[in-house]
Amino acid sequence: MNRPANDTFLRALLRQPTEYTPIWLMRQAGRYLPEYCATRARAGSFLRLCKSPSLCCEAALQPLARFPLDAAIVFSDILTLPDAMGLGLFFSENEGPRFERPLREEGAIRALAVPDPHDRLRYVMDAVAETRRSLAGSVPLIGFSGSPFTLACYMVEGGGGEFWHFKKMIYDRPDLAHRILSVNAQAVTRYLNAQIESGVEAVMLFDSWGGCLTEAAYREFSLAYLQRIVAGLAREKDGQRIPSIVFARGGGLWLERIAACGCDALGLDWTIDVGAARRRVGERVALQGNLDPAVLLASPEAIVRETRALLDAFGPADTGHVFNLGHGVSRLTPPEHVGVLVEAVHDYSRRLRGKNRARCGKA
Amino acid sequence: MNRPANDTFLRALLRQPTEYTPIWLMRQAGRYLPEYCATRARAGSFLRLCKSPSLCCEAALQPLARFPLDAAIVFSDILTLPDAMGLGLFFSENEGPRFERPLREEGAIRALAVPDPHDRLRYVMDAVAETRRSLAGSVPLIGFSGSPFTLACYMVEGGGGEFWHFKKMIYDRPDLAHRILSVNAQAVTRYLNAQIESGVEAVMLFDSWGGCLTEAAYREFSLAYLQRIVAGLAREKDGQRIPSIVFARGGGLWLERIAACGCDALGLDWTIDVGAARRRVGERVALQGNLDPAVLLASPEAIVRETRALLDAFGPADTGHVFNLGHGVSRLTPPEHVGVLVEAVHDYSRRLRGKNRARCGKA
Numbered sequence: 001m002n003r004p005a006n007d008t009f010l011r012a013l014l015r016q017p018t019e020y021t022p023i024w025l026m027r028q029a030g031r032y033l034p035e036y037c038a039t040r041a042r043a044g045s046f047l048r049l050c051k052s053p054s055l056c057c058e059a060a061l062q063p064l065a066r067f068p069l070d071a072a073i074v075f076s077d078i079l080t081l082p083d084a085m086g087l088g089l090f091f092s093e094n095e096g097p098r099f100e101r102p103l104r105e106e107g108a109i110r111a112l113a114v115p116d117p118h119d120r121l122r123y124v125m126d127a128v129a130e131t132r133r134s135l136a137g138s139v140p141l142i143g144f145s146g147s148p149f150t151l152a153c154y155m156v157e158g159g160g161g162e163f164w165h166f167k168k169m170i171y172d173r174p175d176l177a178h179r180i181l182s183v184n185a186q187a188v189t190r191y192l193n194a195q196i197e198s199g200v201e202a203v204m205l206f207d208s209w210g211g212c213l214t215e216a217a218y219r220e221f222s223l224a225y226l227q228r229i230v231a232g233l234a235r236e237k238d239g240q241r242i243p244s245i246v247f248a249r250g251g252g253l254w255l256e257r258i259a260a261c262g263c264d265a266l267g268l269d270w271t272i273d274v275g276a277a278r279r280r281v282g283e284r285v286a287l288q289g290n291l292d293p294a295v296l297l298a299s300p301e302a303i304v305r306e307t308r309a310l311l312d313a314f315g316p317a318d319t320g321h322v323f324n325l326g327h328g329v330s331r332l333t334p335p336e337h338v339g340v341l342v343e344a345v346h347d348y349s350r351r352l353r354g355k356n357r358a359r360c361g362k363a
Numbered sequence: 364m365n366r367p368a369n370d371t372f373l374r375a376l377l378r379q380p381t382e383y384t385p386i387w388l389m390r391q392a393g394r395y396l397p398e399y400c401a402t403r404a405r406a407g408s409f410l411r412l413c414k415s416p417s418l419c420c421e422a423a424l425q426p427l428a429r430f431p432l433d434a435a436i437v438f439s440d441i442l443t444l445p446d447a448m449g450l451g452l453f454f455s456e457n458e459g460p461r462f463e464r465p466l467r468e469e470g471a472i473r474a475l476a477v478p479d480p481h482d483r484l485r486y487v488m489d490a491v492a493e494t495r496r497s498l499a500g501s502v503p504l505i506g507f508s509g510s511p512f513t514l515a516c517y518m519v520e521g522g523g524g525e526f527w528h529f530k531k532m533i534y535d536r537p538d539l540a541h542r543i544l545s546v547n548a549q550a551v552t553r554y555l556n557a558q559i560e561s562g563v564e565a566v567m568l569f570d571s572w573g574g575c576l577t578e579a580a581y582r583e584f585s586l587a588y589l590q591r592i593v594a595g596l597a598r599e600k601d602g603q604r605i606p607s608i609v610f611a612r613g614g615g616l617w618l619e620r621i622a623a624c625g626c627d628a629l630g631l632d633w634t635i636d637v638g639a640a641r642r643r644v645g646e647r648v649a650l651q652g653n654l655d656p657a658v659l660l661a662s663p664e665a666i667v668r669e670t671r672a673l674l675d676a677f678g679p680a681d682t683g684h685v686f687n688l689g690h691g692v693s694r695l696t697p698p699e700h701v702g703v704l705v706e707a708v709h710d711y712s713r714r715l716r717g718k719n720r721a722r723c724g725k726a
Contacts (some may be wrong), residue, residue: 309579
């Protein structure tokens, strides 16, 4: 396979020069788009949508038909992996994701096994392949998984919330917690490598809940497993390097440690100033983020102002930054505001590079 | 009034030497205690409980009857203040706090006024006075308020959640956001000063949601107003200094700035290592915190182990630390586990001081 026509996103992740700052958005295929709501309604439920490769492909491409985004992301859910491990995922109307069989008993934890992604998660691999074909070499396709810790939070709790059950286990039965995390790490590694085989050109690990740990517990129960996964990922496919991104929500205090896990890029939530993050770790990894998703609810003028401020804060550099939100697009976002954001990022980052070149020329 | 018989808590906040590390717990009077649930049931509802000074006094004293805690806190809710501002607080069974009249229209925002705490919040002042009398000089009584930003999140949203409405306002209509925050800051200052007049011996500001802001927005929309309040607080009552504590949940990245707001102590959530926090700001303020509340769900052995690790991490010092959780006591906590924690803190911190003296003696 060849490199996509627009490989700006991949080059920025590998800290190679780019003409402008590439942008994609977490949850860019989501409920703020009426066409996504229509697709979901046609599927009958969110889970059926996730299990239909053709509808996943349709959803993944919808934001790209509207906005000149620089990457697509596979349409799926992080909890399909524990579902494939036999936990029985379902979505209740107002309570979000639930598992029929939460992982609470020692016997069930000892019996937990790594699923074959080409078998139990065949539908994801088919969605990857179909989406990649439909992109027709336009922009790169991102694969993803939840982190071992984040998945374990849901698996032991049996759903969302404050995850008291897994946090109690960490203090009471660290041996069982490590057993789950170890199986999860192997499962995630195989799952992401299968996505790479099936056609994704970059991978992202969502550590959405690691930030609810103490620093010591974060190192032991989340970061250690992120490291294992990154070390086990296929680094190349067809001669192309496959960059990896770790989204460490709430990890601002621990950026240096996370940046040393072996990943190519760090995804930042919006609580850390991107300039400060760059000074702390920007020589080591690319940075992805980190506009407050609430900005997209505000006026176009505010969106342009905040976008420029963020690009200014990152500072003069012609690479190493992928623009994104600090979390997923809110379903309250007017779709046209995403268009304003994408245009502002592309235009202003080109201008900054122009100014930078002019300054360097004079010096 | 005289100083309480046990003033360890007050001395630790003012960084004067103490014989052991004092401890109290956020939400120490809460649903994990069956006697609290009985009091609440007798009141009929949470809001009626908050509005009954004698039941508030009863609830505030319940944890002290069980455990040798070093401070009591007034039993109330941060949202009684916006209720007194006319927003109409009520609690729906599963959705938590709601306001009948969320603050969304410019006219209502312009009309927002500072309530007289001795009038509209008389029931809180009566609860303070009755609780102080009932404590009979045993341990100090803490008064509290939500921060202007945290209160505004609820006031504009009309309840809990992700606070999209106020965050949108910050970007779209910063003038209106500042108007609300400015009224809130005056209201909080008067409210806390009225609590001091009524008998509290320390005050705490809960900035529970400031951590959901960007760094720049945090400075402008939360920290600036905390500073105003601290500057406006009565510093003394009857010749006794009244220490102030700012609980900055999610503020680990900004500790230095928060520590410079003029408060005597910083309340920490559990995501920051208390030793690291002490190195960053411990010469400036006392620290309060920060055990992960999930530890209290684990075995007594785990509680003792984690408690000692935290006291060791704070390091050798005979003052400047008030032990607490990094957030409120979970309702899932077995009450006897709180007893284990309190004993572990008292015993181990005495032993550390002993070791420290021995070491100093030898040197």
